[in-house]
Amino acid sequence: MVSCGHAEIQQQQCIWKETPVFLLIMATSECGEAERHFGNSDSKQSETWKRHIIRQLKYRDKAQKILFQDVIRSYLGLLERCTQKAFITKGILSVTRPLLLSSSEDSLSSLKTATGELAYQVVELQQEIKIKETFLEKQHARLYESQNDLSAVQLEYGKLQASVAEVEERNRLLKSKYDALLERHQHTERAYRKEELSGSELLEDMIHWKQQAAERMNDRNERRVRAREAGLNKDPEATANKKFNFDKVPQSASSPSSPSLLRSESGKRAERSHGRLFRSASATSPRFLGSIKDLFERKRRGSSICSLEEHLSTPSGICLAARVPNKAIHLLDAHELGINAVRFSPRSNLLATGGTDRVIKLWDIVAGMLHYRGTLDGSNEGITSIEFDSTGTRILAASYDKSALFWRLDDFVPKFTLTGHSRKVTAARFMCNLRQVVTGSADRTVKIWDLQRAACIQTIEVLSYCSDVVCSEYYVISGHYDRKIRFWDSRAASCTQEVPLQGRVTSLDISPNHRELLSCSRDESLQLVDLRRSNTRMAFRADGFKCGSDSTKAIFSPDGSYLVAGSADGTVYIWNVGTGNLETQLPDMHSSSVNAVAWSMSGEYVVSVDKSRRAILWSDI
Structure with missing residues (x-):
């Protein structure tokens, strides 16, 4: 069919x-x-x-x-x-x-069995299809969620990109503003230096004018006295018969300086005690003329401008015998970062510390403890060395920012900054005349500066990295990384002598009598050089002593009898100059390398500082 x-x-x-x-x-x-x-x-x-x-x-x-x-x-x-x-x-x-x-019954049952199996397989396949469809629906749901998450992430990514672009634009604007401010600052600093130089020149001119005015006044007074003498000589008899009463001399008839002298108590006593003698003497007598001459000499001396040394130099304390410390009496974290330099004032009552946190801190020593007094700031980078002048009223510091800074203690802002080095300044010292300072730098130069003009007056090429400098009357002595100490004639800028060492020089110090030079070097030794006979040297070593850095400082005691330096293990070593032996070693109170030490002029205290911002006051009390 x-x-x-x-x-x-x-x-x-x-x-x-x-x-x-x-x-x-x-x-x-x-x-x-x-x-x-x-x-x-x-x-x-x-x-x-x-x-x-x-x-x-x-x-x-x-x-x-x-x-x-x-x-x-x-x-x-x-x-x-x-x-x-x-x-x-x-x-x-x-x-x-x-x-x-086969038989019809068997065929019928087999047909039913085959049909049932086929029906069962059809049912199983339908179930698997449903399971697959359910799984596929879940996968579609997860895919939909993932797509939603992806769209949200893309939206967030777009927002972040927009914020990043905004921040970059803001940073670019800030950078342009910073560059403009930096350029303006440099221009202002140049203008400031120019104005400061012109101000110093105006001050010098004013002083010169005042000196000339004082000289003219003195000349006028002298001419007036000579004219009076000439008038008295013309009429000697009338002058001899005339009596002078100095108590009633009118102000207009006297010299500009005589009224103040006559009004003083000592002048009144002298007039009362010698009044009869002066009244009986003639105006032409040598005693009378000598007194007038002395009067004008006093006026001339009083009107003159004193020198910087006369104005600043005051006798500092003299240490007769330094006392070797044996214990720590005060310990504190003096700075926020490591401390590189420490120095006592000449009168021993003030301590200055400088560190990598860019500031100098001042400390008073009261009852065996360090008390914070103030902070000198102005440096753009860490401080490498500190120096007081002989009066204790001014501080000079070297800095990593390629400059040296000058402060007065009555002002916490630097009076001026000496710039001109191309690398960090490792040392800065006052010269003996106090009008000049000398700086040493890693740029292989030593510069001499005039403080009145804040200008460099001489540059010496020293051939190697300069780690430290010291000054005598006519010489500048520098220590270098090429293991040499060089002596420079400051008048001719020439090297007069070289002293070789076994290691790179980390510091220099000169004895109080300016006869011996102390050097610390990386060969773990201190060398003492006799400046009168430079070939005579003495080495100081100790078991365990080791320089912790290329700027480790070693110094003399204020009486020149001892040497002190800090070690990399935190111990402070003290040697006896007379015997050459190790006098003592102070216990390791420091947790890191000791960078510098200072000994007070009174000989009573020693202060040591380290890389972990700790300062320790030592004494024998």
Whole structure:
């Protein structure tokens, strides 16, 4: 039955497919009949009729095909399904054919079993399909969530990019402002230095003018005295008979300096005690003229401008015998970072410490304890060395920012900054005349500066990294990384002598009597050089002593009898200069390398500082 139905379907399909051919045949036959009917009609007219008929046939074919196209398509689909069912039936028969050969009951049960298994497999496949569909739905849900998260992250990323661009733009503006401020600061600093130089020049001119005015006044007074002497000599008899009462001398008749002298208590006592003698003496007597001359000499001396040394130099305390400390009496963290330098004032009542935190701190020593007094700031980088002048009123410091700074103790802002080195300044010292300072730098130069003009007046090329400098009256002594100590004549800027050592020099110090030079070097020793005979040297060593850095400082005691230096292990070592032996070593209270030490001029205290910002006050009390 299936095969018969299939044949009928194919026959009908062929009929439908042959329909356009039939129509064409009919059209052709109609055209022939038309030709025979009209006979010898015009050939052109017959061609027109043929084309018209063909167009009509094509139009009808197209219209009929459109109407039945969906039906034909559905019919073809039904044919394909029937074909598939025939194939499935054929497969089932091939499976069940062996069973038909057996008994009918067995074949029926086997057919039922095969059908059940197939149904069971269909159910299992449907369940798996459902499971897969559920899993696929979950995956779609996760994909949707991931897409949402991704969109949120992309939105956040866009916001972050916008904020980064805003921050970069802000940083660029700040950088431009900083560059403008830096340029303005440099311009202001140059203008300030120029104004400071012009101010110092104006001050010098003013002092010169005052000196000239004082000289003119003194000359005027001398001419007035000489004129009075000449008038008295013309009438000696009248002058001899005339009595002078100095208590009633009018102010207009005296010199500018005599009223203050006559009003003083000592002048009154002198007049009372010697009044009769002066009244009986003539104005032309040598004693009278000598007193007037002394009077004007006092005025001239009082009007003169004293020198810087006369104004600043005051006698400092002298240490007769330094006391060797044996215990720590005060310990504190003096700075926020490591401490590089420490120095006592000449009067021993003030201590200055400088560190890598860019400041100098001042400390008073009261009852064996360090009490904070104030801070000197102004440096852009860490402090490398500190120096007091002989009066204890001024401080000079070297800095990592390629400059040296100068303070007065009555002002916590630097009075001026000495700039000109191209690398860090390792040392700064006052020269003996107090008008000049000398600085040593890592740029292999030593510079001499005039404090009144705040300008460099001499530059010495020292051939190697300069770690420290000291000054005598005419010489500048420098220590270097090339293991040499060099002596420079400050008047000629020439090297007069070189002293070789075994290690790079870390510090220099000169004895109180300026006869011996102390050096500390990286060969773990201290060398003592006799400045009168430079070939005479003495080395000081100790078990455990080791320089902790290239800037470790060693110094003399204030009486020159001892040497003191700090070690890398935190111990402070003290040697006796007379015997050359180690006098004592102070217990290791420091937790890191000791950078510098200072001994008070009174000989009572020693202070040591280290890299871990700790300062320790030592004494024998």
